[in-house]
Amino acid sequence: MKFVQEFREGSAARRYARAIAAITTRPWTLMEVCGGQTHxxxxxxxxxxxxxxxxxxxxxxxPVCVTPLELIDKALAIARRPEVVFCSFGDMLRVPGSSGDxxxxxxxGGDVRVxxxxxxxxxxxxxxxxxxxxxxxxxxxxxxxxxxxxxxRARSLGLRNFxxxxxxxxxxxxxxxxxxxxxxxxxxxxxxxxxxxxxxYAGYDRLARTYRVPIVVTGFEPLDLLQGIYMCVRQLEEGxxxxxxxxxxxxxxxxxxxxxxxxxxxxxxxxxxxxxIGEIPQSGLALRAPYRMFDAERRFGxxxxxxxxxxxxxxxxVLQGVHTPPECPAFGTRCTPETPLGAPMVSAEGACxxxxxxxxxxxxxxxxxxxx
Amino acid sequence: xxxxxxxxxxxIADDGELxxxxxxxxxxxxxxxxxxxVPEARVGDYxxxxxxxxxxxxxxxxxxxxxxxxxxxxxxxELEVRxxxxxxxxxx
Ligand code: SF4
Numbered sequence: 001m002k003f004v005q006e007f008r009e010g011s012a013a014r015r016y017a018r019a020i021a022a023i024t025t026r027p028w029t030l031m032e033v034c035g036g037q038t039h040x041x042x043x044x045x046x047x048x049x050x051x052x053x054x055x056x057x058x059x060x061x062x063p064v065c066v067t068p069l070e071l072i073d074k075a076l077a078i079a080r081r082p083e084v085v086f087c088s089f090g091d092m093l094r095v096p097g098s099s100g101d102x103x104x105x106x107x108x109g110g111d112v113r114v115x116x117x118x119x120x121x122x123x124x125x126x127x128x129x130x131x132x133x134x135x136x137x138x139x140x141x142x143x144x145x146x147x148x149x150x151x152x153r154a155r156s157l158g159l160r161n162f163x164x165x166x167x168x169x170x171x172x173x174x175x176x177x178x179x180x181x182x183x184x185x186x187x188x189x190x191x192x193x194x195x196x197x198x199x200x201y202a203g204y205d206r207l208a209r210t211y212r213v214p215i216v217v218t219g220f221e222p223l224d225l226l227q228g229i230y231m232c233v234r235q236l237e238e239g240x241x242x243x244x245x246x247x248x249x250x251x252x253x254x255x256x257x258x259x260x261x262x263x264x265x266x267x268x269x270x271x272x273x274x275x276x277i278g279e280i281p282q283s284g285l286a287l288r289a290p291y292r293m294f295d296a297e298r299r300f301g302x303x304x305x306x307x308x309x310x311x312x313x314x315x316x317x318v319l320q321g322v323h324t325p326p327e328c329p330a331f332g333t334r335c336t337p338e339t340p341l342g343a344p345m346v347s348a349e350g351a352c353x354x355x356x357x358x359x360x361x362x363x364x365x366x367x368x369x370x371x372x
Numbered sequence: 373x374x375x376x377x378x379x380x381x382x383x384i385a386d387d388g389e390l391x392x393x394x395x396x397x398x399x400x401x402x403x404x405x406x407x408x409x410v411p412e413a414r415v416g417d418y419x420x421x422x423x424x425x426x427x428x429x430x431x432x433x434x435x436x437x438x439x440x441x442x443x444x445x446x447x448x449x450e451l452e453v454r455x456x457x458x459x460x461x462x463x464x
Pocket of ligand 1: 313328331336341342343344345
């Protein structure tokens with residue numbers, strides 16, 4: 001497909017890898033922020049193309065993985081109600097709450113449906129006026145404009161049976177929390193290209209300056225990632241710490257202002273718990289007052305007691321780039337995609353699942369997709 | 373979750389601010405997509421689509437830059453190999 005296949009071309013990938021090796025004189029640790037990028041790196045074996053001095057660590061960029069247990073439990077409580085049609089993206093269905101997952105609710109007769117778009121959930125609410133349609137609004141800044149649009153549409157259609165369970169997270173505060181941590185190993189960031197397609201990247205200037213860290217807005221295809229890594233390493237080797245844009249075919253400095261406008265109309269910034277990490281101030285979104293009638297938490301008056309995470313799971317440290325998944329003692333043994341202990345093993349974009357799928361359990365060898 | 377893919381706009385139906393939409397071809401699979409956030413998009417343009425909503429129009433000139441940049445940096449290395457500067461050409 002155009003703008004996909006040509007960015008996967010093996011010989012160009014190897015040429016980029018040689019160019020990176022040619023400028024690398026010292027060890028560098030880079031973090032890719034987005035789970036989609038983590039997945040592509042392992043799928044195409046990008047990390048294995050790089051010179052040994054370069055270490056890629058994986059960031060908190062999987063909204064499925066960072067949705068707190070409490071919110072999953074709220075989703076389960078809502079989905080169990082007989083009047084509710086609970087709509088979600090597919091990757092939320094197997095994320096464990098403290099009492100099972102959405103897939104389990106569905107198996108027991110709950111009306112849980114996978115939708116492709118929040119707009120599909122609005123259309124469903126229109127078709128089923130006698131049911132309560134609830135959409136699980138999970139995602140970063142990439143997804144928030146679509147969810148905001150769904151709320152505006154529901155309002156203009158006068159729907160009273162549509163609501164959303166808001167679980168939005170914002171990327172820059174998480175990057176800052178990682179940089180501010182004493183355990184931070186990150187020397188350069190590959191920023192999430194699709195988040196920046198919406199938000200632009202002017203907001204990253206302060207981060208790059210304050211923490212002296214290069215930030216390169218990067219796309220998702222192998223050549224995007226390799227070019228992003230080249231740009232980042234070049235800055236590090238030259239002692240620069242600037243914001244650069246590798247993904248200029250989609251990302252403009254100011255972002256998508258129309259999407260930002262709709263997002264800001266419907267949502268306001270709020271404090272937010274991150275699963276495995278804890279609270280990060282001003283890192284989430286909540287519905288603004290005029291749109292609270294679309295807030296599922298209010299509509300169903302939920303009180304959910306929060307249970308503890310499985311003690312063995314080190315997801316919080318994986319999500320902050322302190323450890324890689326194979327360093328987790330449960331990885332591939334007590335924790336597998338079939339019996340996950342933590343969210344990063346569940347979500348297709350979770351770092352643990354990506355390692356398991358493309359590198360196999362401990363001692364396993366890589367399988368598909370390598371360029372070598 | 374944040375994956376978004378490029379597709380080509382086949383048709384556009386414009387019936388209001390939040391309801392501008394189009395049929396978009398993703399390598400043979402055609403889906404209806406909201407074009408409300410890309411008012412500049414025209415039939416034939418490639419748009420990056422995420423959860424049923426187009427977020428940007430692909431800039432074809434910038435797309436070519438990924439390949440031009442590679443050629444540029446390789447050219448640069450050749451220069452360095454021929455005339456090493458005071459710091460030398462780096463690792464070969
Ligand atoms: S491998 Fe499993 S238990 Fe270990 S951090 Fe990942 S999700 Fe948690």
